[in-house]
Amino acid sequence: MAEKVTPRSEDYSRWYTDVVQMAELADYAPVKGCMVIRPYGYALWENVQAGLDRRFKETGHQNAYFPLFIPESFIRKEAEHVEGFAPELAVVTHGGGEKLEEPLIVRPTSETIINTMMAKWIRSYRDLPLLLNQWCNVVRWEMRTRLFLRTTEFLWQEGHTAHATAEEAEAEARRMLDVYTDFALNDAAIPVIPGRKSDTERFAGAVRSYTIEAMMGDKRALQSGTSHFLGQNFARAFGTQYLDRNNELQYVWQTSWGVSTRMIGAIVMVHGDDQGLILPPVLAPTQVVIVPIWRKDAEKEAITAAIADLRGRLTSAGVRVRVDDRDDVSPGFKFNDWEMRGVPLRVEIGPRDLAAAQVTLARRDTGEKFPMPMADLAARVPGLLKDIQASLLRRATEFRDANTHEVSTWGELVEAVADGFARARWCGSAECEAKIKEETKATTRCIPFEQPGGMGKCVVCGAEAREQAIFARAY
RNA sequence: CGGGGUGUAGCGCAGUUGGCUAGCGCGCAGCGUUUGGGACGCUGAAGUCGGAGGUUCAAGUCCUCUCACCCCGACCA
Structure with missing residues (x-):
């Protein structure tokens, strides 16, 4: 690990x-x-x-x-x-x-x-x-x-x-x-x-x-x-x-x-990214992981008590929480460990946090780290998880759209499917489809329900084409 | 099925022109010190070197055969 x-x-x-x-x-x-x-x-x-x-x-x-x-x-x-x-x-x-x-x-x-x-x-x-x-x-x-x-x-x-x-x-x-x-x-x-x-x-x-x-x-x-x-x-x-x-x-x-x-x-x-998984909060087995940090035994006691309280309040708020109380690995190790597992939100609680009646939060999607008053946590985490969920969808949508190209010529099609999705008019013939597959390795992924309407020319043969299809290399 | 690669400790690897008790890192176990971005020290456990056959005084190392797995293509959710 x-x-x-x-x-x-x-x-x-x-x-x-x-x-x-x-x-x-x-x-x-x-x-x-x-x-x-x-x-x-x-x-x-x-x-x-x-x-x-x-x-x-x-x-x-x-x-x-x-x-x-x-x-x-x-x-x-x-x-x-x-x-x-x-x-x-x-x-x-x-x-x-x-x-x-x-x-x-x-x-x-x-x-x-x-x-x-x-x-x-x-x-x-x-x-x-x-x-x-x-x-x-x-x-x-x-x-x-x-x-x-x-x-x-x-x-x-x-x-x-x-x-x-x-x-x-x-x-x-x-x-x-x-x-x-x-x-x-x-x-x-x-x-x-x-x-x-x-x-x-x-x-x-x-x-x-x-x-x-x-x-x-x-x-x-x-x-x-x-x-x-x-x-x-x-x-x-x-x-x-x-x-x-x-x-x-x-x-x-x-x-x-x-x-x-x-x-x-x-x-x-x-x-996912180079740190590992990033799980959407709705599906994440653990939505929030709490990582305690302490030096002295006295600190450990106070932090353990604070965590027990936070865990209870988060659970009541409907959040899937996990406390990482392993004492054989360092906090830094735990940070990386839970990032690898894609847990959407991390809560750190150490002596400094405790003194300020706050926790330190870290978002898995953005890497952002910020403090939050302990008293607000249970009320605000559900909203944060929703926000992470939304931002993941937004990010993925932007990525897809930025790499999807509407093309009308053979040359554009070849270029587009080399590194993304191509959206092109297609006459519907198996011959044109086969040619695309043979020469570009891209296959017809689907004929989207959402269509521009009107008529155009097939990107392969130039015949009249009513519909657009998505072409791409596939798994 | 075609192309490429790898098999040595749980994982990742090293192992010279064959040479005597097969090593290293991580992990694992015990003890102690640690803990705000992958801690450290000491001690320890762990290997029929993928398998079969051969060459040799001697094989992880050379030869033959074989098996398995991974990666890349064609096929597929």
């Missing part, structure tokens, strides 16, 4: 893995591509879960749990789905010492098994809409992995819903993307760009995919959440049908949507 991270300017990806490990968010597991989420990282994930789960409940969803194992044949039922996932499946062939009659897939996502159950549960239009979510792990055998951003096994939530009409399902897919956008902005302080995925970037089995795209500290894009309108693709493959008001058999219309532990990677890369 007593080391420094690689500076971002020197090697961004090394900085990232340094921070994740030194802040004790995660560690490499003995199995290739897998990670151990450590208590501090898991506490952060729990706060992400809480923020999302509350929103899911508010929008009428219920949690359930479906099995880890999926019969191999289920995956084959939806043509595009199997094609998309086959290369990255983990397959169980033996159980209890015997070869299995049918191999089991370790779920890469649960559309197939959930549809199997929905087909059983849904009989009537009165059973709709069915709004389910599950928190679970999934496995995708990726070639190259990175802590949180892409691991063989990862944690996520996957929402799965069934509706009577296409319009309703479409609205649900959009609504859940709005939920993700709201979470990203207000909880994670990440200014995401919500939009539609291009056809080539669409989820395997979906009619339309929506995404929130975020800009990381190295100006690359990270897909941070997706929501899919599945149409009737899975319903037809699995026979998920209901009787409508006219006693006619209909296939349901469906959605699925997910956010994963990748969100933690986004938080690290959007806010």
